Amino acid sequence: MPEHPTGHRPTLEAVAARAGVSRATVSRVVNGGAGVRQLVADKVREAVAELGYVPNPAARTLVTRRTGAVAVIIAEPEVRIFSDPFFSQQVRGISKELNAHDTQLVLLLVEGPEDYERIARYLAGGHVDGALAFSLHADDPLPAIATRIGLPTVYGGRPAWTPAPGGPAGVTYVDADNRGGARLAVRHLADRGRTRIAHIAGPGDMTSATDRLDGYRDALPPACPPMVAEGDYTVEGGARAMADLLERHPELDAVFAASDQMAVGALRVLRERARRVPQDVALVGFDDMRSVAECADPPLTTVHQDIEGMGRMMARLLLGALDRDRGGILAPTSLITPTRLVRRDSA
């Protein structure tokens, strides 16, 4: 196998010379080889192998105007991305789908507001053919940037400025059925005979949190008054919310937490206050992060969502738009993936 650790790599020209054909023919063979005689094609492929030829992507991009890369933009405060396997899974799904289409993943981590300028410049530069963006808060400048540049973009999770699922979106996004999943959780609690069902909600500026809160309200039995405390999707936040809830509503007999992490925090506080789970207080989480839910004590009953699958869908949607038309008009579609309840021991 030829090597070119230093010095210059062979070009189309070199392969052409070696195979005794023109550059055009080599190009055809390299790009699928339609319309080239079998015999000639074989000769070219041989030359390619002998010389260890690899196409120069920059040159290719220059003429085709396609980079074969998409950006994955993750803007999230440290606290979450550190402790949350959520992104890892979603990125993994994306990566699988992109790999299958020979497309590269350029990771753009947003550390602070000042980064958006850099990111805008990058996207405007035409380094990538499209973008996948996550967890946008209401004031996120990214959508405006993407729109201005005309960059096909798929969002992960319903963007905050978007009407509730079902309504016209204006953008393309993939999300779990947060509201439906929350209903599942609360209904399960009610079915188990609980009548004082509280909710530990996520941050009010995230749609996953508000959608789950809506689902909680939907499914709450008429006789049960809403009891809600807001956390921030972290273990600590869940613990604080639980303490708050116990203070205000000592009579509660069930809790639906909007994330497994918060459920774990709640678990800790409940144990400290000597409330048994599930006997005294039944608890249901959300996310079904196995490393969290299964290892909790007791293991968490929780709402499962296919995170990796959502990542794959995002990539698929984008790739579809990319090779359908190169202008990149992405039909505003929202794709909602189903959730289901996973019963373990906490409820």
Add this chain to the structure above:
Amino acid sequence: MPEHPTGHRPTLEAVAARAGVSRATVSRVVNGGAGVRQLVADKVREAVAELGYVPNPAARTLVTRRTGAVAVIIAEPEVRIFSDPFFSQQVRGISKELNAHDTQLVLLLVEGPEDYERIARYLAGGHVDGALAFSLHADDPLPAIATRIGLPTVYGGRPAWTPAPGGPAGVTYVDADNRGGARLAVRHLADRGRTRIAHIAGPGDMTSATDRLDGYRDALPPACPPMVAEGDYTVEGGARAMADLLERHPELDAVFAASDQMAVGALRVLRERARRVPQDVALVGFDDMRSVAECADPPLTTVHQDIEGMGRMMARLLLGALDRDRGGILAPTSLITPTRLVRRDSA
């Protein structure tokens, strides 16, 4: 602010025409503007702004032979990457450093052995100027690929085929002082009067695990017999190892676990067996993953390492080599970052 959602973006040519100068001058201004009269430079910058000109990276790469991107290659079985904030932190450190140098991060996730062909092709294609690679097992094909292609590469964690730290490396890598950290942990246990100190080790084919095991052996008091069980860095693995240890050595009064995750698993088993922590069994972890160590019950005493810092160092080493010489001979250096003990309640 001009937009080019569709149609063609302005080129150097257009800017030159608008400013009434040559392409060469515009190029100079865009690239720092040395050797151009102030007046002319300003005129050019104005034209750039008016037209919303952004350089075409492909064209630039074609002639400079630099992409301004580096690959981050992560090869790890699902089980870890899902539950481990380790990579997130390291990637974050890398991202920060790369951003500061206007360099892009291309993420290459290795799903299986069959992926190496794809990755080799990608790296050989000259899409990136260098690579950062993680957690290589002994038989990983990546180093051979990187060497063959002549791609400057920095490794995260001592590669398995490499002699113990201190010896000649042959490659450049950044690692924590695993051995020293393990000594810290065991010494702390001994100082607290423990005389039967066991160890839950990580996978035998990872240097972080074997180095920590070596450190355990180093610091073990002469009177204390080595008691070791192997886990796999996961909560479950830690639980199994702990159960195993208790079976074989019921007399143990302290445990040093090679990761916080495994320590959490151990914690669960100890509680099930009614051994109090730290009274009956003192426990020290490794990693100081805050989300894990602080939230454990009791909070874990553990060995801290600066994971994000390690990521930054990796990037810094690579970038340094990249703009020092463009051939990319990276002096084989190993950089070992210090560890320290963080005392909480488990020991």
Add this chain to the structure above:
DNA sequence: TTGTAGGCGTTATCAT
């Protein structure tokens, strides 16, 4: 089916 030739947008080497 194959070859010829032009151009993609930039940097870099010369002159001037």
Add this chain to the structure above:
DNA sequence: ATGATAACGCCTACAA
């Protein structure tokens, strides 16, 4: 200090 002009490596009409 500035401007021509030649690469850089590839794709793609168009011609043969």
